[in-house]
Each structure stands twice: as C-alpha cells, then as structure tokens.
Amino acid sequence: MKHKTYFIILLSVIFFASCSRNPLKVDISGIETEVEVVRFDQDLFELPLQDTLAELTALRNKNPEFFDLFTWKVIGVGGIEEEHFPEIMGEFLTDTMIVNVKTLVEKESSDFEKTEEELITAFKYFHYHFPDKELPTIFTTISGFNQSVFTAEEIIGISLDKYLGRDCSYYQKLSNVPLYKVKNMHKKKLVSDVAYAWGLTEFDDPHGTTTVLDNIVHQGKLMYFVDAMLPEMHDSLKIGYTSEQLQWCKSNEPQMWNFLIENEMLYSNKRMDILRYINDGPYTTGFPTESPARAGIWIGWQIVRKYMDKFEEVTLAQLMANTNYQEILNDSGYYPE
Secondary structure (H helix, E strand, O other), rough: HHHHHHHHHHHHHHHHHHOOOOOOOOOOOOOOOOOEEHHHHHHHHHHOOOOOHHHHHHHHHHOOOHHHHHHHOOOOOOOOOOOOOHHHHHHHHHOOOHEEEHHHHHHOOOHHHHHHHHHHHHHHHHHHOOOOOOOOEEEEOOOOOOOOOOEEEEEEEHHHHHHHOOOOHHHHHOOOOOHHHHHOHHHHHHHHHHHHHHHHHHOOOOOOOOOHHHHHHHHHHHHHHHHHHHOOOHHHHHOOOHHHHHOOOHHOHHHHHHHHHHHHOOOOHHHHHHHHHOOEEEOEEEOOOOOOOOOHHHHHHHHHHHHHHHHOOHHHHHHHHOOOOOHHHHHHHOOOO
C-alpha cells in the first residue's frame, strides 16, 4: 500500500512539473554561435588624446558603422571628416561631468562579464528561433545620458550611463528624464531592454498597427519575443514593473479588458487613445492611478501568451510574421474573468 501511495504522489509531481514546464526553455547547449560584445566605451576613453584625429581615425577604422552612428546620431557631434571634430570630441571626452560619469560606469559595471554572458545567452536563444538571421554586434558606450539602447542594421548600442541605478544623483537633475523612468535605469534592466529593442528593430510594423487592438497585440508579440530570449527572467524585469504593479495587473485584468470593450476602445484609431495604453508614464490614463503605465502592453502580452499556449505548433518565427492581430485575439480565446 505504501508503494502504491508513493507511486501516485510521484505521478502527481511529474504531472505538475510537465504542466509548469516553460516551453520557451529550449536546449541551446549545442549552439556555438555567439554575439560579439565590444566595449567601445573603454576603447574611446582610453585614447591618449595626443594626436586626437589620428587616434579617432584608428578607432573609427575598427568599427566605422557604429562610430558614425554614435557621433552623428547619439551624441550629435557630427562626423570625423568635419573640420573641428577632433576638438569637439576632445571636449566631450574631458568634460567634467562625462569623466565623473565614466567613473560611475566603471564602478557599476565592474562585473560586466555577468551581463555580457546574459547577452550572449539571450542571443543564443534568438539564434535557436531564427537560425537564418544574422546576429548583431553589441557596443557599449557612454553617451551623456542620451538613448539607453539604440539600434541599426546588425548593430546594438547600449549607453551604460543610463543604467547606473535608481539612486544615481545625476538622474535627479536630468530635465528630460521623468522620475517614473528612473526606476528602470538600473543594470538588471539592461538585458531585457536590449531584447525588446532588438525585437522592435527586427519586427516593427509601423503601417499595420492602426487601432488600439493592433498596437497592444503587436506589443504583446514583442514581449513574447522577450520571453523567448529571456525565458528564465522574471516578468517584472521584462516589462519594468514592480511586484506590486505586476500583481495589480493580474488582479484587475478582467476589469481592464471589460473597460476597453465597454468603452469601444479596441478599435479606436485615435492616436491619443493608442498612446495612453502603450506609452510610459506614472500610470495608464483611463485606468485607476494605482495602475502601472503601459497596461495595454501587458494585456497584449497575455493575449499572445494565451494564443501560443493554445497553438503549441506555432513557432516564434511564425508568430512574429503574423500581423493579423484580430485573428490572434480571436484564436487565443482570451477572455479574463
């Protein structure tokens, strides 16, 4: 009798484990292809600035596409061919604030090898799902508090000075960075920001998303893409919510969905209706002030998760290629209660 009881308990444990198994936790042990991470910030700030033009030219020759992206688009000082470029770059590299920030970055990223390993692992998952796509090269920078993550063709740039921690004194002084954004400016958020930015770069649909429904499901697909790249990361880090905000969404999911339906919001194509549900802010306009911002993205995420749970044969590549947002909603059977 004891053996029989043990067998039943064992079966229950196995059944529970199989039900709770994450289907995105695929085997990547055989993938040898690795994304390259270049510490451009170190290469740049280690220049002796004795023959500045020659040193900058040599640095540019190593990675010309990223160098030009950084100087033209990120810090906005122009290109190396311009007359006063060496002087302007010299001023940037020796600016008191930038030098202080460089010291903070060195301290905060002293264990950057761990972050680098997380990035390499994330892009192994990407390679698993998209073996025919080229991997980007990742460059770290110090940008003077400009873009956190920026992308171009086969390029990802990360401004490490945007991940110095919520308590960084500089963040309190930045007029263009509201306090609700500061809460996610810490190094644990870096990898999920990279995953989301790469998903947005690879699978943007600027012309196909015209309604609230289109936008929240498209954003839900991007969040599911983050799920696939970071299958072991907690949801709160993926979307940038506190545990309380995440719980609020779970507890109020039916009410939020009913609000969208009853107020005929799903098929609104008004720009402000769309932005209120997917843009960052102190909370989601139209929902209680206790709600987190971007609650529409969270709802879209749940729709896509429901869809993928229901259709296990659908690959990530097929999901990302599917721009029939109404079909995804209908087929998901999503209706929280």
